[in-house]
Amino acid sequence: MRAIVVSATGGPEVLTYTDHPDPEPNPGEVLVDVAASGVNFIDVYHRLGRYPLSLPFVLGNEGAGTVAAVGEDVTGLSVGDTVAWAGVMGSYAEKAVVPASQLLAVPDGIDAEQAAAVTLQGLTAHYLAHSTYEVKPGDDVLVHAAAGGVGLLLVQIAKLRGARVIGTVSTEEKEILARQAGADDVLRYDGFADAVRDLTGSGVHVVYDGVGAATFDASLASLRPRGMMALYGQASGPVPPVDPQVLARGGSLFLTRPSMGPYIATRDELAWRASDIFGWVASGDLRVHISARYPLSEAAQAHQDLEARRTTGKLLLIP
The missing domain is CATH 3.40.50.720 (NAD(P)-binding Rossmann-like Domain)
Known part of the structure; x- marks a missing residue:
């Protein structure tokens, strides 16, 4: 498969579009054909080394796509299901392996691009307004x-x-x-x-x-x-x-100084927030603004645009 690999931290130029071994799901994991990956500031922080990770790594924390295979002990998900996730590294790629416990089934009426655009930032907005400070x-x-x-x-x-x-x-x-x-x-x-x-x-x-x-x-x-x-x-x-x-x-x-992890630490809390977000999108109460779609190979350009504050709404990478 093709993926964006970071071998050294630094500017957008360190984002390398390259061949990478296809991942295989272990027990409790799911292999997904990625339809779209979300671009977020946390990706910039990982690229810069502000939030250090072991090198090299495949960048990206958010995406959506179609289940291609399920590992042992996975229930409730089948090949062909549309799913989304946030907070799982390795999403800037054609394929990603995601723990089943962190996958979200995408309801009818929401396509994979919408799901990739709203999951991480939608969960963030939800916990901020419902839990960090309850508006x-x-x-x-x-x-x-x-x-x-x-x-x-x-x-x-x-x-x-x-x-x-x-x-x-x-x-x-x-x-x-x-x-x-x-x-x-x-x-x-x-x-x-x-x-x-x-x-x-x-x-x-x-x-x-x-x-x-x-x-x-x-x-x-x-x-x-x-x-x-x-x-x-x-x-x-x-x-x-x-x-x-x-x-x-x-x-x-x-x-x-909140971060998302403690606010989706249990499956019940993750499911509650995701259910609200996807429900509002499906009903039209929450509109998702996708301002730009880039080929996966142009991840560096997406980062440049994001950091220069030339963008609005959501940026997506399309494998």
């Missing part, structure tokens, strides 16, 4: 990068939960997308903390920040007393060390 009707919510992959989904989910959503974006095109997703107000990054306080009076209940260093201080300044900062990513770079007294001075603020 309630009437809450004021600030979503950074509101036209990005997670941002567009998070805006929609927060609106489904009855919140007033303020989004930040960098361009007029992205503002249009954020408003189409349901954002009540859309701001540029420059001076957003003051603008948020002008809109809300006392600040927002929660900030969902996947940008990191460039927005962190102003995000804290956007919170009302006892508000929560959910720092779930670092697209602009890691945040320097923080003096906890900053949280006290801001009004007994809460700061958390």
Whole structure:
């Protein structure tokens, strides 16, 4: 098969499109013919070595496709089923082996590309809005990068939960997308903390920040007393060390750095979140915006576009 292999960490140029041995499923695993792989910032962090992995490795954490073979002890899945997954390495490839416990059956009415586009970022948006900070009707919510992959989904989910959503974006095109997703107000990054306080009076209940260093201080300044900062990513770079007294001075603020693993640690929790996400997509309550599809061989270009913030919504690699 062909795959994207990383033999040394670095820039997009380290992504090598090459022949790689076909994987074989062990007991409890499933072999999938990959129809589409999702491109995510965690892939960039793995490529850079920010989240170190043993070299060499096949990149990619998310995908969808068709079951090609099942290993021993696998029940409930058959050859030909359409499935999706997130958080499993090796997805930038024509074939992938995935533990059956982490596979999600894709319901009728959702194709493999939609499933690959919504699984990881949809699960992220779900846990942020339901568990990290449980959004309630009437809450004021600030979503950074509101036209990005997670941002567009998070805006929609927060609106489904009855919140007033303020989004930040960098361009007029992205503002249009954020408003189409349901954002009540859309701001540029420059001076957003003051603008948020002008809109809300006392600040927002929660900030969902996947940008990191460039927005962190102003995000804290956007919170009302006892508000929560959910720092779930670092697209602009890691945040320097923080003096906890900053949280006290801001009004007994809460700061958390969530990641997906602990929020899908059990099969029941994974199934709950996926059922909600796929159900909303099937019903039309959650719209998936796929902004670009690249051949698998052009993974480096996809990474360049993502890091340069030239993209909106979701990027897919098609084997």
